[in-house]
Amino acid sequence: MSHTIPSLWAAPARPPLDLPAPEGEMRAEVAIVGAGFTGLSAALRLAGGGASVIVLDTHAPGFGASGRNGGQIIPGIKIDPDGIDRVYGEATTDFAGKTADTTLALIEAHDIDCDAHRDGWIQGSVKKAHLAQIERRAEQWRKRGANVALLSREEVRARTGSAIFEGGWFDGRAGRLHPLNYATGLAEAARTAGADIRVGAAATQLARQGRDWRIDLANGASVTAGQGIVATNGYSGPLFPELRASLVPAGSFQVATAPLPEVLLSRILPGRSVVSDTRRVGNYFRIGPENRLMMGARGTFTDTPADTAFARVTGDLHATFPETRDLPIAYRWTGRVAMTADHLPHVHQPLPGLVMAAGYNGRGVALSSALGTAIGAHLLDAARPLPFRFTDIRPLPVHALHPVYATLAIWYYRLRDALES
Numbered sequence: 153m154s155h156t157i158p159s160l161w162a163a164p165a166r167p168p169l170d171l172p173a174p175e176g177e178m179r180a181e182v183a184i185v186g187a188g189f190t191g192l193s194a195a196l197r198l199a200g201g202g203a204s205v206i207v208l209d210t211h212a213p214g215f216g217a218s219g220r221n222g223g224q225i226i227p228g229i230k231i232d233p234d235g236i237d238r239v240y241g242e243a244t245t246d247f248a249g250k251t252a253d254t255t256l257a258l259i260e261a262h263d264i265d266c267d268a269h270r271d272g273w274i275q276g277s278v279k280k281a282h283l284a285q286i287e288r289r290a291e292q293w294r295k296r297g298a299n300v301a302l303l304s305r306e307e308v309r310a311r312t313g314s315a316i317f318e319g320g321w322f323d324g325r326a327g328r329l330h331p332l333n334y335a336t337g338l339a340e341a342a343r344t345a346g347a348d349i350r351v352g353a354a355a356t357q358l359a360r361q362g363r364d365w366r367i368d369l370a371n372g373a374s375v376t377a378g379q380g381i382v383a384t385n386g387y388s389g390p391l392f393p394e395l396r397a398s399l400v401p402a403g404s405f406q407v408a409t410a411p412l413p414e415v416l417l418s419r420i421l422p423g424r425s426v427v428s429d430t431r432r433v434g435n436y437f438r439i440g441p442e443n444r445l446m447m448g449a450r451g452t453f454t455d456t457p458a459d460t461a462f463a464r465v466t467g468d469l470h471a472t473f474p475e476t477r478d479l480p481i482a483y484r485w486t487g488r489v490a491m492t493a494d495h496l497p498h499v500h501q502p503l504p505g506l507v508m509a510a511g512y513n514g515r516g517v518a519l520s521s522a523l524g525t526a527i528g529a530h531l532l533d534a535a536r537p538l539p540f541r542f543t544d545i546r547p548l549p550v551h552a553l554h555p556v557y558a559t560l561a562i563w564y565y566r567l568r569d570a571l572e573s
């Protein structure tokens with residue numbers, strides 16, 4: 153099966169693994185639907201702990217958000233550490249602060265060739281009004297021993313090469329990777345540990361069969377397992393309608409330029425940190441493979457790539473780096489991010505032996521790897537606690553209207569961004 157994503161990542165990617173399709177009546181201790189970072193990291197942990205595991209995906213590993221993202225390995229979740237302490241407790245803050253460490257350690261332990269580097273993350277602000285929030289965020293992590301620093305207007309401009317920023321902070325725990333190669337490498341590591349990864353047929357039904365879970369597949373095969381994990385995130389479909397209805401699958405749109413000439417390469421992101429900004433509908437950018445400058449942003453919530461969304465990101469790129477105006481845009485692609493109403497990741501256990509994790513709100517590279525690993529450890533031994541308590545699945549009201557809601561929300565957030573100084 154080939155990589156079927158027309159993105160920058162698929163161009164210089166490792167070849168996909170040669171994986172079989174599901175066949176006949178298969179059995180395992182744990183069955184996992186979804187071969188993205190969540191499902192694969194759980195599979196790796198489970199297989200490494202001696203469990204028999206089958207991973208199922210309609211497509212090759214990394215077909216979903218995991219193979220298309222910006223490759224920014226950013227620790228934390230959308231709320232700041234003091235808030236995480238209040239909502240979940242200190243152990244969860246500790247987990248959230250270490251998700252990048254966990255991801256980079258996983259890559260090192262399994263020797264995954266995915267161009268991973270720890271060059272840090274700069275969260276810049278183009279709004280003076282957001283600087284106090286950045287100061288609080290950096291201070292709260294600093295107090296917990298994290299390698300972070302507040303950046304002045306001049307420092308953030310020098311480190312990014314862009315004059316649009318008013319200030320920012322640097323998080324030295326963060327880094328970058330080639331996401332599709334990471335997904336392929338995770339799949340390879342899971343397979344080496346003993347996981348059986350089956351691709352090419354969608355899971356169409358998930359039902360109780362005695363004390364087991366039975367998953368039927370589109371090609372007539374089936375899998376029976378004592379425990380199940382649903383790791384379909386922004387690509388959740390009719391398999392578990394309540395889960396799909398609890399998430400808003402937002403579009404994230406990315407462009408990548410032709411390789412930067414040497415003169416720009418020395419000015420733009422000279423330290424190779426990854427960057428995002430504090431706006432509600434902001435941009436994220438980094439230098440990618442072949443020294444191409446990549447930028448992404450939330451766009452309109454349609455299923456097909458919209459020219460207007462790509463034009464907006466390209467406009468943002470040129471506003472951030474006017475000297476790139478003459479560089480051709482060589483790649484543009486999109487993927488689905490799973491958003492939740494409370495901006496927090498959700499972990500559910502709708503029935504005993506069935507776990508679901510989704511809703512990383514665009515911060516899932518490190519979080520899904522660390523959470524998948526934690527879910528795997530928890531299923532091996534229930535005494536190992538999960539970092540997030542199980543919550544009920546709460547379908548969003550009139551979910552079928554989500555493209556309308558979400559587009560209105562984007563406009564509303566853009567308006568609030570625009571009204572701030």
Ligand SMILES: Cc1cc2nc3c(=O)[nH]c(=O)nc-3n(C[C@H](O)[C@H](O)[C@H](O)COP(=O)(O)OP(=O)(O)OC[C@H]3O[C@@H](n4cnc5c(N)ncnc54)[C@H](O)[C@@H]3O)c2cc1C
Pocket residue numbers: 185186187188189190191208209210211212213214215216217218219220221222223224225226353354355356383384385386387388389391404405406436448486487488489509510512513514515516517518519520
């Ligand atoms: C364009 C873009 C840029 C992003 N940039 C960043 C970033 O820079 N940093 C960051 O931290 N996060 C980023 N994210 C978010 C991050 O990529 C995700 O949070 C993370 O990859 C989620 O992984 P996952 O395994 O949970 O889901 P996914 O990778 O989406 O995997 C879900 C899988 O489930 C499969 N599936 C669904 N239904 C079925 C079924 N019925 N049967 C079989 N298989 C099924 C799909 O084929 C898919 O492979 C970005 C996301 C996008 C889309």
